[in-house]
Amino acid sequence: MRIVEMHVTPIALGDPPLLNSAGLHAPYCLRTVVELVTDTGLTGLAEVPGSAAINVKLEAARAVAVGCDPLNWHALRAALRSYFGTDQRALVQVESALDVACLDLAGKQFNVPVATLLGGIMRDRVPYSAYLFYKYEGAGGELAFGTDARATGWDAARQRAALDPAGIVAQAQAMVKEFGFQSIKLKGGCFEPAQEVAAIKALREAFGPDVPLRLDPNALWTVETSIAFGRELEGVLEYLEDPCRTQEGMAAVRRALKTPLATNMCTTSFDDLPGSTRHGSEDIILTDHHFWGGLHASMELAAHCRIFSRGVSMHSNNHAGISLAAMTHLGAAMPNLSYALDTHYPWQSEEIIVGGRFKFEDGCVVLPKGPGLGVDLDRAALARAHAAWLRCGLRERNDEVEMQKKVPGWKFAATRW
Amino acid sequence: MRIVEMHVTPIALGDPPLLNSAGLHAPYCLRTVVELVTDTGLTGLAEVPGSAAINVKLEAARAVAVGCDPLNWHALRAALRSYFGTDQRALVQVESALDVACLDLAGKQFNVPVATLLGGIMRDRVPYSAYLFYKYEGAGGELAFGTDARATGWDAARQRAALDPAGIVAQAQAMVKEFGFQSIKLKGGCFEPAQEVAAIKALREAFGPDVPLRLDPNALWTVETSIAFGRELEGVLEYLEDPCRTQEGMAAVRRALKTPLATNMCTTSFDDLPGSTRHGSEDIILTDHHFWGGLHASMELAAHCRIFSRGVSMHSNNHAGISLAAMTHLGAAMPNLSYALDTHYPWQSEEIIVGGRFKFEDGCVVLPKGPGLGVDLDRAALARAHAAWLRCGLRERNDEVEMQKKVPGWKFAATRW
Numbered sequence: 001m002r003i004v005e006m007h008v009t010p011i012a013l014g015d016p017p018l019l020n021s022a023g024l025h026a027p028y029c030l031r032t033v034v035e036l037v038t039d040t041g042l043t044g045l046a047e048v049p050g051s052a053a054i055n056v057k058l059e060a061a062r063a064v065a066v067g068c069d070p071l072n073w074h075a076l077r078a079a080l081r082s083y084f085g086t087d088q089r090a091l092v093q094v095e096s097a098l099d100v101a102c103l104d105l106a107g108k109q110f111n112v113p114v115a116t117l118l119g120g121i122m123r124d125r126v127p128y129s130a131y132l133f134y135k136y137e138g139a140g141g142e143l144a145f146g147t148d149a150r151a152t153g154w155d156a157a158r159q160r161a162a163l164d165p166a167g168i169v170a171q172a173q174a175m176v177k178e179f180g181f182q183s184i185k186l187k188g189g190c191f192e193p194a195q196e197v198a199a200i201k202a203l204r205e206a207f208g209p210d211v212p213l214r215l216d217p218n219a220l221w222t223v224e225t226s227i228a229f230g231r232e233l234e235g236v237l238e239y240l241e242d243p244c245r246t247q248e249g250m251a252a253v254r255r256a257l258k259t260p261l262a263t264n265m266c267t268t269s270f271d272d273l274p275g276s277t278r279h280g281s282e283d284i285i286l287t288d289h290h291f292w293g294g295l296h297a298s299m300e301l302a303a304h305c306r307i308f309s310r311g312v313s314m315h316s317n318n319h320a321g322i323s324l325a326a327m328t329h330l331g332a333a334m335p336n337l338s339y340a341l342d343t344h345y346p347w348q349s350e351e352i353i354v355g356g357r358f359k360f361e362d363g364c365v366v367l368p369k370g371p372g373l374g375v376d377l378d379r380a381a382l383a384r385a386h387a388a389w390l391r392c393g394l395r396e397r398n399d400e401v402e403m404q405k406k407v408p409g410w411k412f413a414a415t416r417w
Numbered sequence: 418m419r420i421v422e423m424h425v426t427p428i429a430l431g432d433p434p435l436l437n438s439a440g441l442h443a444p445y446c447l448r449t450v451v452e453l454v455t456d457t458g459l460t461g462l463a464e465v466p467g468s469a470a471i472n473v474k475l476e477a478a479r480a481v482a483v484g485c486d487p488l489n490w491h492a493l494r495a496a497l498r499s500y501f502g503t504d505q506r507a508l509v510q511v512e513s514a515l516d517v518a519c520l521d522l523a524g525k526q527f528n529v530p531v532a533t534l535l536g537g538i539m540r541d542r543v544p545y546s547a548y549l550f551y552k553y554e555g556a557g558g559e560l561a562f563g564t565d566a567r568a569t570g571w572d573a574a575r576q577r578a579a580l581d582p583a584g585i586v587a588q589a590q591a592m593v594k595e596f597g598f599q600s601i602k603l604k605g606g607c608f609e610p611a612q613e614v615a616a617i618k619a620l621r622e623a624f625g626p627d628v629p630l631r632l633d634p635n636a637l638w639t640v641e642t643s644i645a646f647g648r649e650l651e652g653v654l655e656y657l658e659d660p661c662r663t664q665e666g667m668a669a670v671r672r673a674l675k676t677p678l679a680t681n682m683c684t685t686s687f688d689d690l691p692g693s694t695r696h697g698s699e700d701i702i703l704t705d706h707h708f709w710g711g712l713h714a715s716m717e718l719a720a721h722c723r724i725f726s727r728g729v730s731m732h733s734n735n736h737a738g739i740s741l742a743a744m745t746h747l748g749a750a751m752p753n754l755s756y757a758l759d760t761h762y763p764w765q766s767e768e769i770i771v772g773g774r775f776k777f778e779d780g781c782v783v784l785p786k787g788p789g790l791g792v793d794l795d796r797a798a799l800a801r802a803h804a805a806w807l808r809c810g811l812r813e814r815n816d817e818v819e820m821q822k823k824v825p826g827w828k829f830a831a832t833r834w
Binding site: 069071072073074075076077078109110112116117119120121122270273274277296300303304306307308309333335 | 488489490491492493494495526527529533534536537538539687690691694713717720721723724725726750752
């Protein structure tokens with residue numbers, strides 16, 4: 001089997017004005033859909049974060065991929081590294097796209113799910129966590145910062161502002177009601193720590209001690225702030241995610257707290273793992289197959305976490321159904337999955353796959369039954385999403401610029417409190 | 418696809434009287450052949466070290482394996498661990514046998530080589546190293562300590578005694594002539610260090626600086642001896658394997674020498690990897706899929722070695738063609754294979770697979786072309802090898818007892834020089 005075509009399609013999906021440490025989400029999130037077509041007529045799919053820089057690399061990767069056997073990932077990856085040089089951090093999204101699409105092809109060729117090819121299915125229902133955001137009012141997408149007056153249920157709730165603990169609790173209640181999530185994460189790093197700690201305490205009050213809670217200040221806190229507010233939340237949090245920067249900083253916080261620390265910021269690549277081990281910077285590593293180089297690579301990270309007694313779970317940026325399928329296969333295959341996975345998926349309302357949006361059952365996604373990833377492209381929906389990409393004019397994610405539209409002069413600070 | 422039958426067949430293959438730190442090889446080496454049969458009529462093969470204890474566990478594992486889907490390794494392994502308890506070291510051979518046999522089944526089901534299912538083929542010719550032994554005269558097997566007067570070529574050479582540097586050089590020349598090996602390992606730990614160091618220097622003299630040499634004293638040396646004789650061999654050895662015991666001891670030697678250290682004795686399981694990392698006990702880890710829990714597990718070890726900038730290669734005990742095929746698929750798939758693999762294969766003369774013994778080309782084994790492992794059982798040969806097992810009466814490897822037959826009162830010492 002040989003790859004004969006590689007299609008790279010940038011898309012834009014509506015995204016509400018969610019607040020985070022870097023600023024504000026634009027009205028659209030950018031993704032890029034990659035299709036590999038074989039000489040046997042199979043098509044393999046993948047989806048990665050979209051940016052002009054990533055798209056250029058994906059276009060360049062076509063020259064390497066076409067002609068390769070998609071069943072021989074090690075050789076294709078070696079060819080990519082030979083072509084692009086040794087800076088693996090620059091190549092992770094390309095490797096991720098090709099690894100996922102090749103696994104989709106292999107699953108279709110062998111008539112098995114991708115999870116089977118990652119070593120086997122440990123669970124066919126993969127648990128996700130509610131992912132709460134402080135936000136301004138608005139739906140994103142064509143409405144930009146406006147709202148859709150016809151919306152009901154979660155679709156109405158997700159358009160409402162949430163700028164204080166009461167708003168966060170209301171958002172959580174609507175999201176949990178809709179999706180059945182059994183655990184809850186709050187993206188912090190937006191307001192001073194006392195407000196975000198109050199929001200976590202309000203969530204605990206509203207949901208009780210049986211719903212695990214997580215707070216992610218996105219590394220905006222100092223070590224001292226992390227320890228002080230971490231102590232306020234001892235016994236309340238399932239884990240505290242990236243309170244501060246650097247492996248050394250995280251290790252200092254970890255020594256001071258009983259609450260486990262998770263990261264997708266201080267340990268983000270295989271090159272960081274020796275430092276993680278040396279410093280003891282976290283208890284849980286949150287993989288993201290888009291940033292670790294694919295599903296095979298994420299399984300290697302899971303093995304590392306098992307060897308060094310770390311927990312493992314998953315980070316998420318905005319994404320569509322191809323990535324949700326890939327994350328679900330990975331979550332189904334990981335023997336040592338310790339925690340419900342993050343997903344931005346509830347914040348989007350569009351989809352590019354046949355059958356429309358994935359459903360959640362009690363916070364879980366049921367592993368797709370079909371071969372490979374088990375999803376197919378809805379060509380009309382893909383064309384609409386590509387047209388939105390052409391129209392919206394965004395070519396990279398820049399949350400600082402978006403924030404400045406609401407708060408003139410706002411500047412990102414790597415450490416704020 | 419479901420496993421419906423599991424066959425466990427102990428076999429004995431003739432083995433010459435090879436010397437090593439534990440004593441002397443018996444006239445037979447023991448292996449156990451495992452066959453998994455599916456409801457679709459496929460048969461998957463594996464081969465593990467044979468002993469009464471391992472055979473009992475394999476027989477017990479049948480109750481777990483039958484009914485399982487061989488394509489779902491993670492679930493089958495979890496079921497094994499649930500059944501046998503958490504002592505993974507006691508379970509590695511069982512996990513290895515079932516992992517290899519399931520991969521053979523998957524390859525046959527999907528019509529691809531096992532190396533493809535390990536992530537892809539990096540090389541279709543896998544390099545092995547010559548493996549020299551001090552030995553007494555004799556062919557082993559039915560001849561016990563005698564020799565076959567009709568033997569010619571390597572078959573005659575492998576029956577000759579080799580008890581000094583000249584004998585080792587002659588053995589090396591015959592083995593390299595027959596198999597084309599490009600690198601040479603000497604199993605040491607048999608004579609006082611000066612004699613073994615002299616043998617290495619004689620090999621260097623005979624083969625020149627372009628043939629990498631390795632010495633394996635099997636951890637019989639003290640740290641001081643390791644450093645003193647390691648210094649004598651600086652610039653001569655490709656690597657020094659397990660000169661002494663414990664990760665701390667190895668780390669002390671490693672700090673004192675420029676020559677890389679390899680191990681299959683101080684770091685032998687995933688539980689040992691945190692200590693290996695902390696102490697810095699070796700430069701190269703020699704995996705052995707029989708002792709690390711299978712081919713998937715060995716790929717995880719290879720990833721660990723890449724992450725922590727360790728080399729990786731392969732250890733070998735006596736084995737037949739099923740294990741040689743498995744080792745060759747693993748060697749073909751490992752992206753970061755750093756060194757030619759060990760194999761005892763030249764020391765055996767029998768085989769249990771269709772087509773008889775594997776051929777070496779320039780020291781390499783060509784990856785079998787067929788699906789799965791690419792080997793099939795020769796039922797008549799298997800029956801002969803099983804009959805030899807019944808007849809020989811050996812039920813576990815005990816090199817001390819064999820040595821005492823030649824040297825009355827000989828005792829194993831964990832550290833000798």
